[in-house]
Amino acid sequence: MQNLIPQIPSLQDLTLTAALQRSIDGKTKPLGSLGQLESLMLRIGLILGSETPVLREPQLMVFAGDHGLARRGVSAYPSDVTWQMVENFLAGGAAVSVLARQHGLSLTVVDAGVAHDFAPRPGLVIAKVAAGTADSSEQPAMTADQCATAIAAGKSLLAQRPGNALLLGEMGIGNTSSAALLLARLQNFPIERCTGRGTGLDDAALQRKIETLGAVLQRHAEATEPLQALAALGGFEIAMMVGAVLQAALERRVIVVDGFIASAAVLVAARLQPAVLERCVFAHRSMESGHRLMLEALGAEPLLDLGMRLGEGSGAAMAWPLLESACLVLREMASFESAGVSQQDQA
Ligand SMILES: Cc1cc2ncn([C@H]3O[C@H](COP(=O)(O)O)[C@@H](O)[C@H]3O)c2cc1C
Numbered sequence: 001m002q003n004l005i006p007q008i009p010s011l012q013d014l015t016l017t018a019a020l021q022r023s024i025d026g027k028t029k030p031l032g033s034l035g036q037l038e039s040l041m042l043r044i045g046l047i048l049g050s051e052t053p054v055l056r057e058p059q060l061m062v063f064a065g066d067h068g069l070a071r072r073g074v075s076a077y078p079s080d081v082t083w084q085m086v087e088n089f090l091a092g093g094a095a096v097s098v099l100a101r102q103h104g105l106s107l108t109v110v111d112a113g114v115a116h117d118f119a120p121r122p123g124l125v126i127a128k129v130a131a132g133t134a135d136s137s138e139q140p141a142m143t144a145d146q147c148a149t150a151i152a153a154g155k156s157l158l159a160q161r162p163g164n165a166l167l168l169g170e171m172g173i174g175n176t177s178s179a180a181l182l183l184a185r186l187q188n189f190p191i192e193r194c195t196g197r198g199t200g201l202d203d204a205a206l207q208r209k210i211e212t213l214g215a216v217l218q219r220h221a222e223a224t225e226p227l228q229a230l231a232a233l234g235g236f237e238i239a240m241m242v243g244a245v246l247q248a249a250l251e252r253r254v255i256v257v258d259g260f261i262a263s264a265a266v267l268v269a270a271r272l273q274p275a276v277l278e279r280c281v282f283a284h285r286s287m288e289s290g291h292r293l294m295l296e297a298l299g300a301e302p303l304l305d306l307g308m309r310l311g312e313g314s315g316a317a318m319a320w321p322l323l324e325s326a327c328l329v330l331r332e333m334a335s336f337e338s339a340g341v342s343q344q345d346q347a
Pocket residue numbers: 074075076077081085170171172173174175176177197198199200310311312
């Protein structure tokens with residue numbers, strides 16, 4: 001338990017920051033004209049500790065788990081969709097499978113706690129903590145031990161994988177409820193502001209979801225610390241993502257955060273170790289209401305806003321080429337000096 005949460009040092013490096021900024025400003029373009037791409041260059045350069053960063057062997061990891069709370073009608077789809085979508089990921093037919101192929105991302109599906117026995121095969125890691133969490137409207141979703149097991153598994157899985165970039169994805173019917181609960185608890189926000197339609201609840205079902213989640217929060221009023229909140233309200237896939245994020249941050253990998261649920265894992269990790277956020281790139285703003293609030297809470301400016309609300313890592317995969325562009329521009333774009341282009345007239 002002692003070593004469960006690693007110390008993540010801040011990346012602050014004034015010399016490298018200044019060198020990166022000089023390199024970006026010296027390129028043949030009006031000052032600042034590449035907008036958010038410039039902040040992305042700075043961020044990736046700092047994470048990878050280089051003025052000429054190269055992204056290597058990006059790992060898209062989709063963590064899957066079932067939720068006992070799904071029995072309470074908080075999702076528009078049945079829990080069986082979790083394992084069925086895992087099969088779909090592995091067969092190459094899901095949105096994230098297509099996008100991972102398009103962008104050359106290595107896709108690994110992790111069974112963090114799906115209520116189904118999968119046949120082993122390439123691309124699937126079976127790291128099941130249990131066959132779904134307990135129903136958090138009745139008891140904590142997981143025990144403290146299960147939560148620690150999931151975090152430790154996430155850390156070790158990440159540590160075994162190559163590359164210097166992690167793209168987060170998840171699958172778990174009911175997991176927008178866990179994400180909303182974690183946001184409400186850790187930020188002290190009213191649950192109705194944190195709760196959205198997930199897979200597509202209608203107005204009446206959304207109201208019931210809000211009531212159910214309000215009652216869950218009350219039942220676990222004592223779970224205020226990040227790890228307690230994670231155990232009481234979270235899911236195995238979320239806890240495993242927390243571990244993966246901590247390990248990736250420790251190893252100075254670029255962490256590409258997907259939508260509402262992946263962001264909830266980052267929120268927990270950042271509460272434990274704030275410097276995690278320096279390693280994160282937020283891929284997109286999900287349509288799931290609550291994600292806007294979550295991003296504000298994290299001080300994050302996402303790259304894309306495409307009206308997507310799917311999860312799976314689909315937003316992270318869509319944003320990936322922007323990270324590649326940022327690195328290419330840093331490495332290959334000419335400077336005023338090297339190209340012999342006249343600089344801005346001095347005022
Ligand atoms: C076919 C299908 C594919 C999905 N892929 C991701 N999710 C997404 O929906 C779920 C969360 O929404 P809720 O909390 O409302 O259950 C997660 O599994 C998430 O990744 C899917 C959902 C469905 C139905």
